[in-house]
Amino acid sequence: MGKLVQVKNVFKSFGDVHAVNGVSLDIQEGQFYSLLGPSGCGKTTLLRLIAGFEKPTSGQVFIDNISMDGIEPNLRPTNMVFQNYAIFPHLNVEENVAYGLRNKREKRSDQNKLVDEALELVGLSGLNKRSANALSGGQKQRVALARALILKPKVLLLDEPLSALDKKLREQMQSELRHLQRAVGITFILVTHDQYEALTMSDRVAVMFDGKVAQEASPRDLYELPNSQKVASFIGEMTFIKGEIIGENKNLQVQSEIFGKINIEKSRVFGQSSKKMVLGIRPEKIAIVPKTSRSKDLISGKIIDVSYFGETTNYKVSCGTTETLTISSQNSVGQLSYSVGEEIQLKADMNNIIAFSI
Amino acid sequence: MNRSNKYLKTFAITYLIFLYAPALLLPIFSFNSSQIIAFPLSGFTTGWFKALLYQETLHEALKNSLIVAASSSIFATILGILASRAASRYYFPGKQFSLTFILAPLVLPEIIVGVSLLIVLIQLGLPLNLWSVVLGHTLLIMPFSILIMNSAFNNLDISLEEASLDLGETPLGTFRRIILPLVYPGIMASLLLGFTLSLDEFIIAFFLTGTETTLPVYIWSLFRFPKQLPATMALGTILIFVSLILLSLGEYFRRRAAKTQTSVL
Secondary structure, eight states: OOEEEEEEEEEEEETTEEEEEEEEEEEETTOEEEEEOOTTSSHHHHHHHHHTSSOOSEEEEEETTEEOTTOOGGGSSEEEEOTTOOOOTTSBHHHHHTGGGGGGTOOHHHHHHHHHHHHHHTTOTTOTTOBGGGOOHHHHHHHHHHHHHTTOOSEEEEESTTTTSOHHHHHHHHHHHHHHHHHHOOEEEEEESOHHHHHHHOSEEEEEETTEEEEEEOHHHHHHSOSSHHHHHHSSOOEEEEEEEEEESSEEEEEETTTEEEEEEGGGEESOOOSEEEEEEOGGGEEEEOTTOOOSSOEEEEEEEEEEOSSEEEEEEEOSSSOEEEEEEEOOTTOOOOOTTOEEEEEEOGGGOEEEEO | OHHHHHHHHHHHHHHHHHHHHHHHHHHHHHTBSOSSOOSSOOOBOOHHHHHHTTOHHHHHHHHHHHHHHHHHHHHHHHHHHHHHHHHHHOOOTTHHHHHHHHTGGGTSOHHHHHHHHHHHHHHHTOOOSHHHHHHHHHHHHHHHHHHHHHHHHHTSOHHHHHHHHHTTOOHHHHIIIIIHHHHHHHHHHHHHHHHHHHHHOOHHHHHHOOSSOOHHHHHHHHTTOGGGHHHHHHHHHHHHHHHHHHHHHHHHHHHHHHHHHHTTO
16 A cells, blocks of 8 residues: 555646646545535546646656656546446447457457446446447446556546436435445546535545635544544534633633633644634534433523424524524434423533634 | 418429429430530430440540649648638637638639639749649638538537547547547538538639639530530439439538537437
């Protein structure tokens, strides 16, 4: 396991638009790596820089320790699955899948064997002669995968490959892609704007905003320890309330209206520490406790909004100040449901609070 | 609604009669046994068509026309491919301007084009022969080729080219294996339409032709000999049918181009 893809201080501008604005990344061999961000954040441009369709304005891309400067896409050890699949409409499934083999000078009989193997890998056995126009969206997706994987690239690049599929098929393909990646052991780089897709599929995720990497971490760290308010609210939900530093030893002591005086580990403090801080907590780290509970540090409040999501219910709770908390409650066995206007008691997991500088 | 439909129908029928009635006279008189072009018809004959077989100057003119039509449609289509490719893929200063001007021959009167080309050729001291006609016809056909090829290239999804490069194919190989097959119907449409336009074109050919005449110029010269008129009618009949076939083929390819491209996604 070594660094397979290295992006070193890469900039890419289109006229006045700085699509990629100083990105450095190391992607380990065999990883499922995701570039996550809202549209226009430069993630697709970064992927195209790795594929060679764009040339960096400055900076370099290395694959397997070889600089990709001046190396055309057709000579790079990367293959790509395009957002619209880019299946060649005048060729059938087999011809599409075998397209890149032509340049590898494989024998005809070997080619056929490789095509059959690739089609089996993506679950399209027997569709060799099907015309490209007769394929469904999911099948096109699989042909695009087979066509790229048959060439055994060092890196497979996937540009929002699932965004055109309906929800059910998308979820199915997510788990299939993950299994496929483990089976072939090829490094995958996935571009997506869907945070759940990135979290469930990847070994590591780079979150991008405005052409820069905001945070690069494992999915768990990204969710549990987001390094900025922006990342925190892009990935899942987080409630932010005002806080004030009142002391500092090995932890940070922060005073806030709702939580009172709490200790926050230094590893959970992000940004320059100043007098005023913003405290963040995930909605599922706060529980509604029965009125009879005598536990200390309870927060009392009044429900002002209820959103029902099936497996969970979200409550907005006013805590007697100008600030409100969002609580996500699992609708599991025995869980009570509450309605707007009810007075309730809350217990927040203080160890899960994160402090951000303003 | 119904009423206006009826007027529209009448208008359409009148229009079609005006357009095609004169052309219909050609086949009628080409099978008429009389030398005089007038009603009533005197009898049926295929003699005029047979007579065409023995006119060597006609064969020479036909050969010239075919050479000119084939060459100029090929040249115009190649130029059309290059221009549309540039227009659809690259950005360069003055692109819109040059694209507009490249289509100018569409609206310029042919006689103006013919005279100007003649002056230019004479000034340059170039001889007038079949190739000067090819030059004129290429200029005339090129706007049509560009329009046809433009729609073919604009419908071509750029990610198909990128996918081909990504799969290890060279840019040249990509052009041969992906782009050409996908714009091929457009190329056929452009070739067929260009061929038809050149085959029928008279004014430019008349100005630029030297001693080797093309078919329309030859036909025009025949009008001095009334005896030849029915044979000319026979020739015209053949030309009309050949043109119709070529145009229908061209239209078939043009529609196929539109169809294959829209079904890409």
